[in-house]
Amino acid sequence: MRVIGLMSGTSYDAVDAAAGDLRLDGDTLALRPLGMVSAPYEEPLRAALAKALPPAECGVEAVCRLDTGIGRAFAAAAVRADRELCAGRAELVASHGQTVYHWVADGRVRGTLQLGQPAWIAEATGLPVVADFRARDVAAGGQGAPLVSLFDLLWLRGxxxxxxxxxxxxxxxxxxxxxxxxxxxxxxxxxxxxxxxxxxxxxxxxxxxxxxxxxxxxxxxxxxxxxxxxxxxxxxxxxxxxxxxxxxxxxxxxxxxxxxxxxxxxxxxxxxxxxxxxxxxxxxxxxxxxxxxxxxxxxxxxxxxxxxxxxxxxxxxxGLPAAAKEAYAFAVLGFLTAHGLAGTDPRSTGARRPSVLGSVTPGRDGFRMPAPARCVPVRLVVEGGEGERTVPAEEFGR
CATH class of the missing domain: 3.30.420.40 (ATPase, nucleotide binding domain)
Known part of the structure; x- marks a missing residue:
C-alpha cells in the first residue's frame, strides 16, 4: 500500500509529507521510503496559530478558522506528495494534524486536540484519510504520546x-x-x-x-x-x-x-x-x-x-531521513489502522490496552478495508528508497 504521512510538529513551521510503500511480509512490516516534501505554513496562518496557542486564550471562531486553514494546508501538501513522490498512485493519507492543546492535569492526560480538518485532505486528493490518532490512546487511559514509540520499537528491534x-x-x-x-x-x-x-x-x-x-x-x-x-x-x-x-x-x-x-x-x-x-x-x-x-x-x-x-x-x-521520520511514522500508523492493527504499545503510553488509532474520512470512492492482517508485525525494516540524501555520520551535527 502506498501511503502519505502528514506531520506538523510543535514548532508549527511547516507541513511535512512523506510517502512510502508499505507491505506486510509475515511478521515483518517493510517500508520503502519514496521521499518527503515540506511546505511552510503561509505567514498569516502561522501567525494566527501562534496567537491561539497556550497560554493565550482562544475562541471557537479562531479554532474553526484554524481547523479549516490547517486542513487546507495539509491537503495541499498531500496533493503535492501524491503528484511528485507517488506519480498519482497513493492509496491512503495519514494525517497527524497540528497539536494545539494537550490537556494534562495531575500527571494524567485528560484530552488532546489536533486541528486540520481531514475532509479538506480527502476532497483535494480523493483518497481516504486516517486522522485524529492521539484521542483513542487518551480515551484508553494513555498519554497519547509519544505515538512514534511503536514505530521505534519495531524499527530498532534486533x-x-x-x-x-x-x-x-x-x-x-x-x-x-x-x-x-x-x-x-x-x-x-x-x-x-x-x-x-x-x-x-x-x-x-x-x-x-x-x-x-x-x-x-x-x-x-x-x-x-x-x-x-x-x-x-x-x-x-x-x-x-x-x-x-x-x-x-x-x-x-x-x-x-x-x-x-x-x-x-x-x-x-x-x-x-x-x-x-x-x-x-x-x-x-x-x-x-x-x-x-x-x-x-x-x-x-x-x-x-x-x-x-x-x-x-x-x-x-x-536509512531513515531524520527530517522525515515522524511523517513516515504516521504513514505506518495509518497503514496499521487500515489493516485493523493496533498502533500503540501500552508500555510506552501507559494505556490500559493497545488501540487501533484514528478516525477514517472516506475518499472519493469511499473506503474499502484491506484484507485483515493475518499476523501482527514484530519488526519493521526500512528498504532502500529514493528522494532523500542520506547524511554521512561525519556530517551529523556539523
Missing part, C-alpha cells in the same frame, strides 16, 4: 545492545527497547520562543544555532530551569507548549537583561542536559536521533559531550 530512539522537535521524546517512552522536556520549544522574543518576532528560531554559538551558559538561569518539577516525574509522561513557552521563560527571569546569546546558549544546554539525563536513566547503549533539532550543531555538540561514551547517530545512518 539491533544490538540497548538502542534508544530520540526525536528532537519542539518537544524531545525517546523510546527504549523495553517500551519505556516519554517526553524528556523541551527540544527546540524554548530556543524558538527566546529567538522570537529577542528578535521582536523577526526570527522564528535560532538558525544553525548561530546565536547560541556566540553565547556562554548562565549557570544561575540553568539551575532555575533545571528545577522544573516535570523532569522528576516518572515515565510515561508527556508535556508540550502548554508548559514550555515564552511566558515560562519570562517567569524564570530569562528576559531580565542578560545577553540574548547567553540565554540561547543556556537553553541549548538545558535541552542537551535533560535529554542526556533521560538517555542515561534508561541505560542506553546508543542513541538514534531525528527531528529538526539535529540540524542545530550547537545542540548536537553539547549532547555528544554530555553523552560521553554513548554514541549519538542520526537516523539517516539507518
Amino acid at each position: 539491533r544490538p545492545g540497548r538502542p534508544v530512539a530520540l526525536n528532537i522537535g519542539g518537544i524531545a521524546n525517546l523510546t527504549a527497547p523495553d517500551g519505556t517512552a516519554f517526553d524528556t522536556g523541551p527540544g527546540c520549544a524554548l530556543l524558538d520562543a527566546a529567538a522570537r522574543e529577542f528578535s521582536g518576532g523577526r526570527l522564528a528560531y535560532d538558525a544553525d544555532g548561530a546565536l547560541a554559538a556566540r553565547g556562554r551558559p548562565d549557570p544561575r538561569l540553568l539551575d532555575r530551569l533545571l528545577g522544573e518539577p516535570y523532569y522528576a516525574m516518572p515515565a510515561p509522561r508527556t508535556t508540550g507548549k502548554e508548559l514550555f513557552h515564552a511566558g515560562y521563560l519570562r517567569a524564570a527571569g530569562a528576559f531580565g537583561g542578560g545577553r540574548p546569546e547567553d540565554v540561547l546558549a543556556t537553553l541549548a544546554l538545558l535541552t542537551a542536559r535533560t535529554v542526556a539525563d533521560a538517555v542515561r536513566s534508561v541505560g542506553a547503549s546508543e542513541v538514534i536521533a531525528s527531528g529538526g533539532g539535529v540540524r542545530n550543531p550547537v545542540l548536537v555538540r553539547l549532547l555528544r559531550e554530555l553523552l560521553g561514551e554513548i554514541p549519538l547517530r542520526s537516523s539517516d545512518e539507518l
Whole structure:
C-alpha cells in the first residue's frame, strides 16, 4: 500500500509529507521510503496559530478558522506528495494534524486536540484519510504520546545492545527497547520562543544555532530551569507548549537583561542536559536521533559531550531521513489502522490496552478495508528508497 504521512510538529513551521510503500511480509512490516516534501505554513496562518496557542486564550471562531486553514494546508501538501513522490498512485493519507492543546492535569492526560480538518485532505486528493490518532490512546487511559514509540520499537528491534530512539522537535521524546517512552522536556520549544522574543518576532528560531554559538551558559538561569518539577516525574509522561513557552521563560527571569546569546546558549544546554539525563536513566547503549533539532550543531555538540561514551547517530545512518521520520511514522500508523492493527504499545503510553488509532474520512470512492492482517508485525525494516540524501555520520551535527 502506498501511503502519505502528514506531520506538523510543535514548532508549527511547516507541513511535512512523506510517502512510502508499505507491505506486510509475515511478521515483518517493510517500508520503502519514496521521499518527503515540506511546505511552510503561509505567514498569516502561522501567525494566527501562534496567537491561539497556550497560554493565550482562544475562541471557537479562531479554532474553526484554524481547523479549516490547517486542513487546507495539509491537503495541499498531500496533493503535492501524491503528484511528485507517488506519480498519482497513493492509496491512503495519514494525517497527524497540528497539536494545539494537550490537556494534562495531575500527571494524567485528560484530552488532546489536533486541528486540520481531514475532509479538506480527502476532497483535494480523493483518497481516504486516517486522522485524529492521539484521542483513542487518551480515551484508553494513555498519554497519547509519544505515538512514534511503536514505530521505534519495531524499527530498532534486533539491533544490538540497548538502542534508544530520540526525536528532537519542539518537544524531545525517546523510546527504549523495553517500551519505556516519554517526553524528556523541551527540544527546540524554548530556543524558538527566546529567538522570537529577542528578535521582536523577526526570527522564528535560532538558525544553525548561530546565536547560541556566540553565547556562554548562565549557570544561575540553568539551575532555575533545571528545577522544573516535570523532569522528576516518572515515565510515561508527556508535556508540550502548554508548559514550555515564552511566558515560562519570562517567569524564570530569562528576559531580565542578560545577553540574548547567553540565554540561547543556556537553553541549548538545558535541552542537551535533560535529554542526556533521560538517555542515561534508561541505560542506553546508543542513541538514534531525528527531528529538526539535529540540524542545530550547537545542540548536537553539547549532547555528544554530555553523552560521553554513548554514541549519538542520526537516523539517516539507518536509512531513515531524520527530517522525515515522524511523517513516515504516521504513514505506518495509518497503514496499521487500515489493516485493523493496533498502533500503540501500552508500555510506552501507559494505556490500559493497545488501540487501533484514528478516525477514517472516506475518499472519493469511499473506503474499502484491506484484507485483515493475518499476523501482527514484530519488526519493521526500512528498504532502500529514493528522494532523500542520506547524511554521512561525519556530517551529523556539523
